[in-house]
Amino acid sequence: MTDGWNIVVCVKQVPDADEVSIDPETGILNRADAEAVMNSPDYNAVEAALEVRDVVGGTVTAVTMGPASADEVLQVAVGMGADNAVLLTDRAFGGSDTWPTSLALARAAEELDADVVFGGEETTDSSTGQVPPGIAAHNDWAQLTYVEGLEPRPEEDRLVAKRDVEGGYERVAADLPVVVAMEFGENEPRTAGLHRKIYAETDFEPVEWSAADIGVEDEVGLAVSPTQVGGMATAEPVPREQEMVEGVEELADHIVEVL
Amino acid sequence: MAAGADADTAADVEAHSDVWVFVEQHAGDVAGVTWELLGKGRELADQKDEDLVALVMGEAVRETDIPEEAIARGADRVLVADDPAFEPYRADPYGEQFRHLVEVRKPDIALIGGTHTGRDFAGRVAVPTHAGLTADTTELEITDEQYEMRRPAFGGDALATIICPNHRPQMSTVRPGVFDAPEPDESQEGAVEDVEVVVGEDETLTEVLEREVGDVADITDAEIVVAGGMGLEGDVDPLWDLADLLGGEVAATREVVEEGWIEPARQVGQTGKTVRPKLYIAVGISGAIQHVEGMDDSETVIAINNDANAPIFENADYGIVADYADVLPELIEILRERLDAQEVTA
Numbered sequence: 001m002t003d004g005w006n007i008v009v010c011v012k013q014v015p016d017a018d019e020v021s022i023d024p025e026t027g028i029l030n031r032a033d034a035e036a037v038m039n040s041p042d043y044n045a046v047e048a049a050l051e052v053r054d055v056v057g058g059t060v061t062a063v064t065m066g067p068a069s070a071d072e073v074l075q076v077a078v079g080m081g082a083d084n085a086v087l088l089t090d091r092a093f094g095g096s097d098t099w100p101t102s103l104a105l106a107r108a109a110e111e112l113d114a115d116v117v118f119g120g121e122e123t124t125d126s127s128t129g130q131v132p133p134g135i136a137a138h139n140d141w142a143q144l145t146y147v148e149g150l151e152p153r154p155e156e157d158r159l160v161a162k163r164d165v166e167g168g169y170e171r172v173a174a175d176l177p178v179v180v181a182m183e184f185g186e187n188e189p190r191t192a193g194l195h196r197k198i199y200a201e202t203d204f205e206p207v208e209w210s211a212a213d214i215g216v217e218d219e220v221g222l223a224v225s226p227t228q229v230g231g232m233a234t235a236e237p238v239p240r241e242q243e244m245v246e247g248v249e250e251l252a253d254h255i256v257e258v259l
Numbered sequence: 260m261a262a263g264a265d266a267d268t269a270a271d272v273e274a275h276s277d278v279w280v281f282v283e284q285h286a287g288d289v290a291g292v293t294w295e296l297l298g299k300g301r302e303l304a305d306q307k308d309e310d311l312v313a314l315v316m317g318e319a320v321r322e323t324d325i326p327e328e329a330i331a332r333g334a335d336r337v338l339v340a341d342d343p344a345f346e347p348y349r350a351d352p353y354g355e356q357f358r359h360l361v362e363v364r365k366p367d368i369a370l371i372g373g374t375h376t377g378r379d380f381a382g383r384v385a386v387p388t389h390a391g392l393t394a395d396t397t398e399l400e401i402t403d404e405q406y407e408m409r410r411p412a413f414g415g416d417a418l419a420t421i422i423c424p425n426h427r428p429q430m431s432t433v434r435p436g437v438f439d440a441p442e443p444d445e446s447q448e449g450a451v452e453d454v455e456v457v458v459g460e461d462e463t464l465t466e467v468l469e470r471e472v473g474d475v476a477d478i479t480d481a482e483i484v485v486a487g488g489m490g491l492e493g494d495v496d497p498l499w500d501l502a503d504l505l506g507g508e509v510a511a512t513r514e515v516v517e518e519g520w521i522e523p524a525r526q527v528g529q530t531g532k533t534v535r536p537k538l539y540i541a542v543g544i545s546g547a548i549q550h551v552e553g554m555d556d557s558e559t560v561i562a563i564n565n566d567a568n569a570p571i572f573e574n575a576d577y578g579i580v581a582d583y584a585d586v587l588p589e590l591i592e593i594l595r596e597r598l599d600a601q602e603v604t605a
């Protein structure tokens with residue numbers, strides 16, 4: 001392939017993890033106050049996508065599924081250097097668990113004729129890590145998760161990844177198309193250049209697709225989601241003494257007590 | 260296998276029975292979480308009055324003692340899929356084989372370790388079978404009405420109950436260290452069955468070029484854990500000294516693991532292990548929610564941090580605001596003297 005790879009990167013808008021709080025009185029999760037930001041592991045996904053494009057050539061398209069306001073995370077990706085962006089937005093997507101979410105992203109990736117799809121390790125709000133393998137499964141494509149580094153092999157139509165496995169690592173070669181979930185923190189995401197950032201936030205417009213545009217209008221949303229949230233409880237804080245000690249002797253006392 | 264086509268077909272719930280546990284093994288070494296899941300799976304199967312089924316995949320696993328050990332740890336039946344395609348592990352053949360067995364044999368519940376391996380392939384089973392998959396479960400319970408899978412949400416601030424009323428199997432990945440592993444009981448009886456292998460090298464999408472795995476530390480059973488954070492700035496030797504002295508294990512935050520100062524198998528937290536020791540000593544750890552989630556079941560927590568406002572102190576029984584470099588050497592010296600003295604009197 002001389003014209004490079006079609007690279008897709010999936011990014012998600014999440015409430016800023018540091019700002020989500022639980023009302024201690026009511027136990028209700030306070031998400032409204034939290035600023036909406038790009039899921040932090042997705043910065044590693046965007047960086048990896050750009051690095052592969054820089055080596056192989058081609059284009060990077062950022063994709064998100066979310067409300068209209070989620071175009072903010074597409075602006076972040078474009079600011080960092082993504083060429084295009086697609087916003088999957090439709091009321092029909094509401095209530096989707098990972099099964100339809102990964103279906104919608106899988107269909108978008110097919111539509112974009114993707115060679116490689118990047119995702120983050122997990123999101124800070126739902127933290128399942130299931131979406132990238134779900135995309136691969138829906139399309140019957142290869143997958144590489146917990147990826148620490150990549151060696152693109154365009155001449156073989158393959159992508160080789162170093163993956164983190166329990167107790168070590170492995171190097172795996174995958175046939176294209178392939179879905180890659182980058183391990184969080186494995187690269188240094190670039191910061192957006194000033195001009196690019198201004199362009200992303202002012203002139204740039206993402207393409208918008210509805211559920212029907214990607215042919216999934218009957219296959220998304222709450223009704224086809226196998227899992228449902230049956231309840232949400234405030235995690236009871238574990239009661240702790242919270243006693244501050246003055247000296248190391250006293251600290252040693254408490255340790256010996258336990259032993 | 261295009262899964263989308265039958266998206267609106269909910270499962271025939273009544274046709275599904277039994278509790279399945281995935282036996283994760285690499286080159287004959289079984290991941291500890293497997294036995295933990297058999298323990299929990301036994302409870303669930305007894306409550307449902309159904310079988311507990313262990314599923315082993317690998318090359319020449321039939322000849323190992325893994326199937327027998329699964330029975331000794333509670334399985335009624337062991338399904339063995341034996342083929343070179345399953346060693347070393349790859350997501351596509353594992354997912355495809357598991358999918359096939361799920362479709363043919365229709366389990367009601369399936370438990371998979373929340374390791375990189377389990378979390379890698381579970382979706383390749385859940386997507387084509389349209390099963391409900393709950394990630395990183397920490398509690399599993401059959402109530403009067405339904406099967407409930409609970410998992411931390413929002414970085415551990417909340418506990419979400421996930422239900423799966425209309426789809427089968429009800430699958431979860433479960434973080435290592437959450438449940439107790441039953442001791443093997445050789446008198447237990449069970450059946451081992453070879454199953455049809457439906458994958459072959461021709462259809463695989465991936466090829467493992469190289470695999471480097473050393474000894475994998477297991478910190479989940481430790482009675483004493485000495486954990487270090489970024490406050491140590493890489494100076495981890497005193498952690499090992501203290502852990503050795505107390506007969507405990509060393510653990511770390513994710514940041515420390517990323518720096519390469521301590522091996523990944525020792526990471527505690529949301530994306531690492533859950534530990535439940537009698538004593539957890541947190542040194543130079545800020546106490547981020549993602550970390551606390553993995554150590555919050557410790558009986559006693561001691562924190563050493565030079566910032567009085569570090570959140571770790573809210574999650575500790577005893578804390579000292581001080582530089583670790585001053586505290587640890589002195590602490591080790593005092594403890595050594597006291598432990599020696601105890602030994603003399605004992």
Ligand SMILES: Cc1cc2nc3c(=O)[nH]c(=O)nc-3n(C[C@H](O)[C@H](O)[C@H](O)COP(=O)(O)OP(=O)(O)OC[C@H]3O[C@@H](n4cnc5c(N)ncnc54)[C@H](O)[C@@H]3O)c2cc1C
Pocket residue numbers: 040041122123124184487488489490491511512513514515526527528529530531532542543544545546547548549550553563564565566569581582583584
């Ligand atoms: C999706 C996701 C998953 C994550 N999963 C995990 C996980 O599984 N486990 C995990 O641990 N983290 C996880 N994290 C990261 C987590 O949010 C924190 O960034 C991390 O736990 C912080 O590590 P730390 O406490 O070592 O470092 P820091 O937060 O940098 O804290 C260092 C502490 O050391 C103290 N200190 C500095 N100097 C000294 C000194 N001389 N003496 C004593 N104290 C000193 C400081 O006051 C500070 O409190 C995850 C994050 C995300 C986004």
Ligand SMILES: Nc1ncnc2c1ncn2[C@@H]1O[C@H](COP(=O)(O)O)[C@@H](O)[C@H]1O
Pocket residue numbers: 010011012039041042045063064065066098101105118119120121122123126127128129130131132
């Ligand atoms: N709604 C979404 N839109 C785009 N990408 C997503 C979405 N949800 C999840 N992802 C991708 O999947 C990764 C893992 O998410 P999760 O499985 O939700 O933990 C994220 O880091 C994203 O790359």
